[in-house]
Amino acid sequence: MNFADSASAMKNLLGSEGDSQRTLYPYVTGTSVVAIKYKDGILIAADMGGSYGSTLRYKTVERLKPVGKHSVIGASGEISDFQEIMRYLDELILYDNMWDDGNSLGPKEVHNYLTRVMYNRRNKFNPLWNSLVLGGVKNGQKYLGTVSMIGVQYEDSHVATGFGNHLARPILRDEWHENLTYEEGVKLLEKCMRVLLYRDRSAVNKLQIAKITEEGFTISQPYSLKTFWDFAAFKNPTVGAEGSW
Amino acid sequence: MDVSSGDLDAPHSMGTTIIGVTYDGGVVLGADSRTSTGMYVANRASDKITQLTDNVYVCRSGSAADSQIVSDYVRFYLHQHTIQLGQPSTVKVAANLVRLVAYGNKNMLQTGLIVGGWDKYEGGKIYGIPLGGTVLDLPFTIGGSGSSYLYGFFDQVWKEGMTREEAEQLVVKAVSLAIARDGASGGVVRTVTINKDGVSRKFYPGDTLPLWHEEIEAQNSLLDIVAAASPEPMIT
Numbered sequence: 179m180n181f182a183d184s185a186s187a188m189k190n191l192l193g194s195e196g197d198s199q200r201t202l203y204p205y206v207t208g209t210s211v212v213a214i215k216y217k218d219g220i221l222i223a224a225d226m227g228g229s230y231g232s233t234l235r236y237k238t239v240e241r242l243k244p245v246g247k248h249s250v251i252g253a254s255g256e257i258s259d260f261q262e263i264m265r266y267l268d269e270l271i272l273y274d275n276m277w278d279d280g281n282s283l284g285p286k287e288v289h290n291y292l293t294r295v296m297y298n299r300r301n302k303f304n305p306l307w308n309s310l311v312l313g314g315v316k317n318g319q320k321y322l323g324t325v326s327m328i329g330v331q332y333e334d335s336h337v338a339t340g341f342g343n344h345l346a347r348p349i350l351r352d353e354w355h356e357n358l359t360y361e362e363g364v365k366l367l368e369k370c371m372r373v374l375l376y377r378d379r380s381a382v383n384k385l386q387i388a389k390i391t392e393e394g395f396t397i398s399q400p401y402s403l404k405t406f407w408d409f410a411a412f413k414n415p416t417v418g419a420e421g422s423w
Numbered sequence: 424m425d426v427s428s429g430d431l432d433a434p435h436s437m438g439t440t441i442i443g444v445t446y447d448g449g450v451v452l453g454a455d456s457r458t459s460t461g462m463y464v465a466n467r468a469s470d471k472i473t474q475l476t477d478n479v480y481v482c483r484s485g486s487a488a489d490s491q492i493v494s495d496y497v498r499f500y501l502h503q504h505t506i507q508l509g510q511p512s513t514v515k516v517a518a519n520l521v522r523l524v525a526y527g528n529k530n531m532l533q534t535g536l537i538v539g540g541w542d543k544y545e546g547g548k549i550y551g552i553p554l555g556g557t558v559l560d561l562p563f564t565i566g567g568s569g570s571s572y573l574y575g576f577f578d579q580v581w582k583e584g585m586t587r588e589e590a591e592q593l594v595v596k597a598v599s600l601a602i603a604r605d606g607a608s609g610g611v612v613r614t615v616t617i618n619k620d621g622v623s624r625k626f627y628p629g630d631t632l633p634l635w636h637e638e639i640e641a642q643n644s645l646l647d648i649v650a651a652a653s654p655e656p657m658i659t
Contacts, residue, residue: 202530205555236559258526258557
């Protein structure tokens, strides 16, 4: 039996410096985040699910959070790591505010900071197991970016994480255009979220949509989407081919 | 095939069913009492609801060793925090200290915890801290291997703003249902109720719990139920 001496044990207890860590595995995870630029700013959508393996364990997890005055972050992946990232970001914004110089970190800067954090953790084989979407508006400039757990980052007019890349982005490639109104943007995101609800096993039917414009941000109250099952082909799927599925 | 009594050297694990529920005025924490090493029940009357401070308790599940050591460290830190603060710690602070230990050592720990208590600022609070160290402020939460059998039950029965009695009865019923189906849960049901007036511990021995499907009344002996003298022999 090994006993660590009390000093290093104390140091080790509240953090994990000192022992070498390897890549972990996620436990409580959030699924897709989908986001688009529109006429006045950015719209980001995410459901409120926290899955525990295949169990849909938590159904009111807020995966969209404001960052400072100009940005909103959406996270998928391990929720405990997202909570830690929020602590880093809140500290970043705090120090930025303490300068009291009228300047404030915009979405591009926050995105860059996140990229550095994610990439550096990846290099130490101890990643924050998240895919993040960072959107915002500052001085009239709209910004939408994403960064993954291995530090890959990019910006685009529409981004998504996880299943959203496979199911939502094709819809957005087809139907997104510059100068979407707020209503058009919300409808488009809801179309994407509905497809995800049908086809992603870890999706839950309770979501939030965040809007960021020059004026500021709003994150909607949780709401649910209607789903559609009333099709003849659904009622009798094996008609004409008994035994098939 | 040798009949073994289980792997006695397997790490002690609390299969467990743990529950934390808020009600109008406080919280009720509940748990079963079985600690197993492999197939053997190492302790049939464990106390899985552990005190952190006068007003904050934690339900422990998963590895017995990990959950005990986490509780011990958090109790230690909270004690110092209380001295420095000059008043009882809040439930939120207790939950965050548990988070620091659970998240910071996520690679090594295998314990799911439910922190529950009462403080004068926010009243009764329950925080779920599953594997990984996520902290979630919830109106109620369930944990441990037995909790798998309770998701549907709570989906149906849970409501906001219960009375203390309703909450306690709900917790006892739920733990009892889980014990019925989860081999890793068993023994007695313990509850701890925390509110502004303090802490109250209750104990529900296995034989006082309701009977569920295919369970039958316990008897002292066969001899008490079979009609006296000589019973008819069975003939095919």
